[in-house]
Amino acid sequence: MSYLDQIISPTLLLDEKICRANLQKMAEKAKRHKMNLVPHFKTAQSKEIGRWAKECGIKEITTSSLSMAEYLSEEGWDRIHIAFPFNPLEAARLDQLAARQSMSVQLINLATTQKLVDTLTHEVGFFIEIDAGYGRTGVQVSDFGLIEGILKTAKKSANLRFRGFYLHPGHTYYADIPKIYEQTRQALSMLKSKYRTEYPDLVTRTGDTPGCSVTEDFGDIDELGPGNFVFYDLMQASLGSCTKSDIAVAMAVPVVDIQAGRKEILVHGGGVHFAKDVLLDEHGNKNFGEIVNLTQSGWTLRNDGSHLKSISQEHGIVKASDALLAEVKVGDILGVLPIHSCMTADCMGSYLTLDGKKVDHAEG
Template sequence: MNFSTPTLIVNKTITLNNLDKMINVANKNNLILRPHFKTHQSIEVGNWFKEKGVGSITVSSITMAEFFSSEWNDITIAFPLNILEIGKLNLMIKENRVKLLIDSISSLKALDNQLEGPAEVYLKIDVGYNRAGLKVDEKQKIKSIINFCKTSDKISFLGFLAHFGDSYKSKNKMEIKNVFQKSIERIKVLSDGFPNFRISIGDTPTCSTIKKYPDFINEIRPGNFIFYDLAQYKIGSCEIDDIAIRMICPVVSIYEEREEVLIYGGSVHFSKDRLTENESDIFGYVYFGEVWDVSNKIGYIKSLSQEHGVVKLEKQISLKIGDKLNVIPVHSCLAVDKMGAFYESGKRVEIMK
C-alpha cells in the first residue's frame, strides 16, 4: 500500500515463526503457554495464537479482558485488582473464566466483600523487581491470604504469579540467564514452603532464552516475543531478523551539512522509550529499501518530539523528499498502543480501543 503518514506494519511470517519457537519451548517443558496479549492487542493476531492451539491468555487490565472475552474464555488479568472496577468484573465473570491477581489481604477482603460470583486468584510475588507483590519471605502474609481464601465461598486460591522484570535491564544473554536463576531460586523457596499450588512466571527475555525449566513451574506468560523490538534485540532476547514490526515514516527534510534527515514520525507514534548506544540516545534503527531487509541500515533516530523524528545518517546515501524509511521501534508494545492499528499484508488490523 502507498502509505503517506507514519504507519505500523507487521510481518505475519516472522510473527508465526516467533510463536512456533515459544510453543516448542513450552511443550518440551510440559508448560502451559499463556501469552500476554498487551503487545498486539488485536483479535486478528489473537486468532493466530488460537490456530496454533493456544487456549489461555494473559491481559493487563479488566478493559483488555473485556475486549478479548468475545473470543477467549480463560483469561488471567496480570495486574493487581483495581477494586473500583468491580462492577465491570462482576459482569464479566458471569460468562468467562477470569483469573485475578491480588497482592495484599486488604485487596482480597475487598474483593470477597463485593464479588457477585466465583473467582480464582493468584498471589503476586515480587522476586526482585520491586514493582508489586509480596516477597517470598513474607510467609505470614502469604499464609493469611491462603487461609482467607479457604474460608471464602467465592474465592479459590490458585497459586503464585511472578514477573522477572529485572531481565529487561540485562545487557546480554548471560545476564538474562542470571536473572532467571536468581528468580527461580526465590520461587523454589516459595514452592517448597507452599507446595501443590500453581506457579506462573513470565517475561519475554527469559522465556526467549531459557530452554529448560524446573518441574515446579506450571506456565509461562511472555508477550513481547510475538513481535520483538529493538530493546529485546539489544539485550540478546532475539536476533535482528526476529523483529516482526516496522514503522514506515516519510522523509520531509534533508540536512546534508548535518548528515541528518527529518521524518514524519515522533513520540506520538513511537513513544519516548530510548536506548543508549555509544553514548547516544537511540529511538529506533532506520533502514531504506525493502522493508524487511536488515542489511540496509542507514542510521538511527537520535531525537523525537511530538511529530518530528531526527535521523542521524551513518552512511552516505541518496535520499529525496518523499522517500519512506523503515524504522525498528525500541518498544513494540508502546508503538502498537500509540498507533491504534497496524497493517499486515496490506490489511488494516484494528486493536483494542
C-alpha cells in the same frame, strides 16, 4: 495495490509471517519443557493476532488491564488473566465480565482480597504475585504472613479461588538473566513445595520475554507468560532475546525534509507514535529506532548506522549515512524498527500487514 501505496502518515507495519513464527517458536519451547504458554497480550492487544496464537495451540492469555480483557474476551479463551495488582475499584466490573468469561487476577494485599470477597457473585481465580528481587510490585517471597493472610481471607468466598503464584522477574532487562532465573526457580519451587499439600492443583508462572527466550532450565515452573516475544524489538535484540530479523513490526514514516549538510532527515514520526524508549551506544548517543529499507515484501536491514537520533511529539530526526542520503528524497517512506514494540503498538492502535490488511488493536 501495494501496502506502500496506502501509507501517507506514520503507520505501524506488521509482518504476519514473522509474528506467527515467533508465536510458534515460543509455543514449541513451552511444549518441549512440558509447560503451559499463557502469552501476555499487552504487546499485541489484538483479536486477530489472538487467532494466530490459537492456531499454535494457545488457549489462555494474559492482559494488563480489565478493559483489555473485556476487549479480548469475545474470542472464546479458556481463561484470561489480568497480570497487574488488581484495582479494587473495578471489582463490580470484573464480576460482570466473570459472568461470561473465565477470569483470574493478581492479589498482593488484604484490602483488595477482602473487596473481592465482598463483591464477587461469579467465580474468579487469583494468583499471588511474588517479588523475588525485581522490587516493582508483589509480596516478598519470605512474607508468609501476608501470603497466608490473603489465602485465609479468600477462603471466605466460594467465588475466589486460589490458582497459584506469579513471578515477573522484570529485572532480566537490566541484569544477569541466568542468576535471576536461578532466584526465580528457587522462589517458585519453595512456594510450591510449601503450599501444594493444601492446594494440590496450584501452578507457578513466570513471564518476562528475555528470560523466557533464552532460558532452557525452568525447574518445576508450570507456566510461561511472556508478551514482547510476539513482535520483539531492538531492546530485545540488544539483550540477546532475538535477532533483528525476528522483529515483526516496523514503523513507516514519511520524509518531510532533508538537511544533507547535517546528514539529517526529518520524518513525521515522534513520541506520540514511538513513545520515547531509547537505547544508548557506548558513547552515550541516543537511538530511538533503526532505519530499514521498505520493500514490496517487507523490509531489509541497512546495517549502516542510520537511526532516529532524536524525537519530539510529532518529529523525528534521522542521523543518516551517506548511502541513505543518496537514496532518499522528500516524500519517500522510511522504515524504522522500534526500540519497544509494546509501547509503539499501544501508541499506534492498529497495524497494516504487508498484504495491505488492517489488523485490530484494543486502543484503535
